[in-house]
Amino acid sequence: MKFTHVPGRNAKHRVTLYALSTCGWCHKTKELLNANHVQYEYIDVDQCQGDERAEVSSRVRELNPRGSFPTVQVDAEVVTGFDDDRLRELLEL
Amino acid sequence: MSAEERFSEDVLKTCERLKQDAEAGGYRLNPDKDFVMRLVQGLLENERRYGYRCCPCRLAFGEKDKDVDVICPCYYRDSDVDEFGACYCALYVSDEWIEGKKKHGSIPERRPAKFMRDGHSETPAPPSSLAPSSLPLPVWRCKVCGYLCARPEPPGKCPICKAGKDRFERFM
Numbered sequence: 410m411k412f413t414h415v416p417g418r419n420a421k422h423r424v425t426l427y428a429l430s431t432c433g434w435c436h437k438t439k440e441l442l443n444a445n446h447v448q449y450e451y452i453d454v455d456q457c458q459g460d461e462r463a464e465v466s467s468r469v470r471e472l473n474p475r476g477s478f479p480t481v482q483v484d485a486e487v488v489t490g491f492d493d494d495r496l497r498e499l500l501e502l
Numbered sequence: 503m504s505a506e507e508r509f510s511e512d513v514l515k516t517c518e519r520l521k522q523d524a525e526a527g528g529y530r531l532n533p534d535k536d537f538v539m540r541l542v543q544g545l546l547e548n549e550r551r552y553g554y555r556c557c558p559c560r561l562a563f564g565e566k567d568k569d570v571d572v573i574c575p576c577y578y579r580d581s582d583v584d585e586f587g588a589c590y591c592a593l594y595v596s597d598e599w600i601e602g603k604k605k606h607g608s609i610p611e612r613r614p615a616k617f618m619r620d621g622h623s624e625t626p627a628p629p630s631s632l633a634p635s636s637l638p639l640p641v642w643r644c645k646v647c648g649y650l651c652a653r654p655e656p657p658g659k660c661p662i663c664k665a666g667k668d669r670f671e672r673f674m
Contacts, residue, residue, distance in 0.1 A: 431544025431558035433537050433591055434608050454561055466561065476618050477611045478559060490608030 410452060410465050417448035422500055424449035427469045427480040430456055434491035435479040441493060445502050454478070509539045517542050524594065527647070527662045532588070532595050541593045545574055559591035560613070568621025571613065575646050575663055578612040643673035 412425070424442065428435035430453040442449050454465050466476060472487045473480040481488040483499040496502070506514060517538060521531050532538050544558030556562040557572040571577040579589040587604030588595045590611065598604050611618070642656040643649070647663040656670035 429544075429559065429561060431541075431547055433541050433544075434559060436540055470619075475611055475615060476561070478561065490610075492608065 410457075410461060410468070412450040412452050414450050415443070415448065417442070417446040419446045419500070419502075420448040422447075422483050424500070425482040426451035427465065427472075427478060427482075428453050429478045432478055437491050437493075438479045438481060438496070441491075441496060445500070447500055447502075509543060512546060513539055513543050516546060520593075523664050527664075529583075529663075530595050530597060530600060532592050533600055538593060541591055557591055563621045565621065568623075570669065571617060571622040571645075573665075573669070575665065576613075577645055580647060582609060582612055637674060640672055641674035642670045645669050645671055 424447060426435075426438060426442070426449055428438065428451055435453075439451065452465055454462065454469065457465050469478075469480050470476045472482055473489045475489070477489055479489075479491060481496065483496070486499055488495050488499065517531075517535075520542065524531050532541075541558050545555040548554070548556040548558060548562060552562050552564050552566075552569070554566055554569070555574045556569050557574055557576055560572045562569050562572075566573075574591075575594065576589065579594055582589045583594055583596050583599075586609040587599030588606070588609060590609060590613075592606075596604070599606070617623070637652070639652040639654060641650055641652045644656075644660040644663065644665055646665040646669055647660060649660050649662045650673060651657065656667050658667050659665070660669070
């Protein structure tokens, strides 16, 4: 799985975002993380092909059985959908 | 930089057409222009990739039969707009949502878990007691917006929501 690493000075938590490049809520999630200088890694699952797409989709399902986007892992917690309040709470923003 | 400068001519034109179609059919597009442009860019990207406008907020299977329920406008739009004031990706919203009477944000996925996992599949309709053989013509129902019409074949495009012919079912 090829994740894109986004550097940021707020690196208190390990943040992994599973997103779709076409999705408005995924975009808003990236904007929130970027605006708060959060360090994170992300993968746009719609841009993956073949085996990689199947592998990432099954990883998303392990974290979020519905397999919906965005799915964000913050340390051991999983946030599904664009949940601004929950993300701010977990990321201590 | 303005939206006109950041998005392609195609995106701008498609937005305008979707807005006109939505309003003619009694629907509303999200008034957040940037948000809508981005979604429309996603719709056009999906059209290029798969040959149809799969919902930009859902991962397509890339097979039309499996994605037919989430081609925009999706089968879940009207129920989501009724309940939450917005469809799943928030392209279509209600007046109440625009007036701020409904919370703006992600909503739960209404698409059945089985379809999320394996793609859409038709459940054979039970023999209908509503199908009197005396009808001079069959009645067709648009599965996106519920439009009904009596004619030999479904229309090429739904006159209300512009869904294609393949998204009609025999109703009576």
